[in-house]
Amino acid sequence: MKHKIGVYICHCGGNISDYVDVKRVAEEMAKIEGVEISVDTIFACADSSQKQIANDIKEKGIDGIVVASCSPKLHYPTFSSVAEHAGLNKYNYVHANIREQCSWAHSDNKPKATEKAIQIVKAAIARVKESEALETIEVDSQKIIAVIGAGVAGMRAADELADLGIKVYLIEREFFVGGRIAQLDYLCSTTETGKELVTRLYEKIMDNPNITLFTGAEVIEKKGSIGNFNLKVKITPRYIKNKCKKDELLKAIEVCPVEVLDEFNFGITKRKAIYKNFPSEYPQIPTIDSKNCTRCGECEKVCSSIDFSQKEEVLDLSVGSILVATGFDPYTPKENEFGWGIDNVVTLPQFRRIINMCDDKLVYNGKKIKHIAYIYCVGSRQVDGENKYCSRYCCTATLYTSILTKNKYKDVQSYHFTRGIRTYGKQEIVYDKSSRQGDIFLQSYEDEPPMIEQKKGKTIVKINDILTNKMELEVEADLVVLVTGIEPRKDTNISEVLKIPKGRDKFYNEIHMKLRPVETVIDGVTIAGACQGPKNIMESMNSALSAAAKSYSIVNKGKLNLPPIIAVVNKETCTWCNKCLDACPYDAISKISENGKDIAFVNESVCKGCGMCLPVCESDSLELLGYTNHEIENMIKALVD
C-alpha cells in the first residue's frame, strides 16, 4: 500500500484547463488520505515539470505517482522513465487520461467535465495505492521488417534498413515500383527526373541481399503483436516467365487486342492488357492485367514467355515491425467542378503526362496550346467539400510545371488563378522564377472562386481579382489545368487489415504530431511518406528515414522488453479444473503437481498477458499483474464514490 503519493494535474496549455477546473481537481485530490503532494502544472511533459516530479520522488520520498494529462498513448513512456530515473519502479506510476476522455470529449459541458476529471483521478489514486513494483520481461523479436509500398518513401526506408543489417520484405501492390514519382519527369528542386530517382533506388534495392521485393503483392491478414507479427501476403502472378525474351514480349504487346484506359497516364491514353508503363520501368518485365485480359491467346502465339499456368499464392511472413508507406492519390474533381468534363480541362498530373508525351510542340486533342490557365486549390482547402487541408505540394509543383513548359515550348503564356501562393522555404525561388518569365498571377477568396465557361467554342476563365482590387478579369484559355490536391490512396484494404487510426483528413494518424510523428497507436507499426499527409519528396524522405529508425529500434536487438503483465496463479486456492488451459491461446498454462496437489502453472515467457484465463476460473485463482482484483475493484469504487 502506497501512502506518500504525488499527484500532478496538467493544464496541457489550455487543452485541459479550458474545460476542466484543474486547480479544483488538485485541491480535491490533496484531501485524499495517502496523497502527499497534489499540484497543477501548465505542461506536465515540460522539462521543468519532469524535474519537479523527479525531485519530489527523491527528496520527499514519494512512493507512487499519478499524472493526469493526455492519453497514455502519448506520454506513458515519458513519465515511466521519469519515475525510473528518480528511482521509483515505473509500475508505481499510474496515468489518468483527462484530455481525450474528459476535457475534449466533454468540451460542451465544463462543470461535468470537472466532476468527471475528479472521479478519474481519484480512481488512478486508488489504483496506485495498490500498485506493486514489477520488472519488465524480455522476449525475442524477429529481426525482419515489412515495408508496405515501394514508392520513394518505402524504397528509401527499405534501403536504409537493409544497410543497417535488417532483413526487409518490401511489399508493393502494383507490378512496378516507384509510386507517383515514376509518373513525373522533372522534379523540383533538382534537375534529376522521377525516373532517374526510381532507377537509383531500384538498383540499390536489387543489389542488397537483405531486401526481398514482392510486386503484385497485398497484405491480407495481420496477426500477432510488436516483435512478432504474422502477415499473410497475397501475390498475384505476372503470367510472364522470369527469364523472358524481350523482343517476343514487344510483339505480344503489339498483338494484344484489348485496350483499356491507361491509369499510369491518368486516363489520357490507352494501354493493352499486357503492358509496361514506360520502356525503362522496373522490374523490367511486363505484366498481364488479369482483370482485363480475355485469354484470347493471341500473345501466346507470338511469345514463349507467356505463362498462364502461374497461380496466385499466399505467403506467410513473420516480422518484428511494419512500416507503412502507401502514398496518395491525386484528387479527382467532381463533375462540372471548375469545368471538369469540358474536353480542354485537365488535371495537373494529367498535364505532366501530356508534357512528357509532347516533344517540340504542345498539342492536346489536336489543338496547339498557347494560353494555359491554372486553377489552384482544386480538392484542397475546400469550403464545402471535406478536404479542408492544404495539399502543400501543389503551388510549387504548378509553378515548376509552368517553368518547364516555358523552357520546353517557348511561346506559352501561363495564368495562375490562385488563392494565395504557398511556396514555403527554398521553393520561393520557383515562384520568383515563374514571375520573372512573365507568368500572370490572379487571386480570389475562397467564397468567390474563378468560373470556367464555354462561349462559342472558347473556354473562358473569369475572376474577381483581389490583386487588382476586385476587377472582373477574364482569360481565354486553350487549356485549363486544375491543380488537384492529394488524398489518401483509395481502394486499399490495408487500413482495414492493420487498423491504423485515421485523422480528420482521412490520412493515417501519428501518435503525436510533434513528439512521436512516425509511430501509430498500433505498437510496432510506423508510417512514412504521403500516406500520413501531403508531403513533397524531401519531406517524404525525412519521415521515411525516421520511421526506419523507429522500426529499427524495435527489432535491432532481437529482444524486446515488454511489460511484465502476466497471469499469476494463487496456489492456495487453485484446484486445477482445466478451464484456464483451454482458454489460453498461447499454451502458456500447464498442470503441475505441488505438495501433492494439481495446480495450474503459467510459463512467463510464453504468457502474453491477454487475461483470457481470468474470467473462466471459477475459484478466482488467477490474477493479471497490473490488473489485480484489488486494483480494479478499488478503481470501480473510486469512480462512483
Add this chain to the structure above:
Amino acid sequence: MTVVNQNLPKILVFSTEKISDPAIDMAGLLKLHYPPKVYTIVVPCSSAIKPKWILKAFEDGFDGVFIAADGTDCPYGESCVEKTSALVQNTQDKMKTKGIEPAKLRMAAICSVCSEAFVKQMKTFTEYLVNQQ
C-alpha cells in the same frame, strides 16, 4: 436526447488498450461529445474481464456496464469474440439471480477507429438507462 444532467446514469466502460481505447481517445480528439458520466477502465483484452468486477460495479452504484470489445481485431486472436460473449452470458446469468436487469450489461465490438460507433452506443445506452430509472 433530452436528459437532465443531474439524473444521468453512471456507465462503466471496460475498454481495451490496443483496440477500443484508441477509438474512445479519438472520439475526444474529434470532439464527438457523449454523456459525461461515462467512465473507462482499460484492460488488455475484453475477454479478461471478470464477472465479479462487473457485479461489483453494480453493487457500488453504477447503473450500466458497457464492454467495448475487441471483436475480431483482438491482437490476441479471434477466440476473443467467443470468449467475451461467454463471459457476458455468464455475468448476465449471475445478474439475474441477483435481481439485476441483464440488459444493464451491454457489449459491442468497438474497433480502433470506431469512434462514432462508440459515441452512438453511449448515447443509446444512456437513453435506455434513463428510461429504466
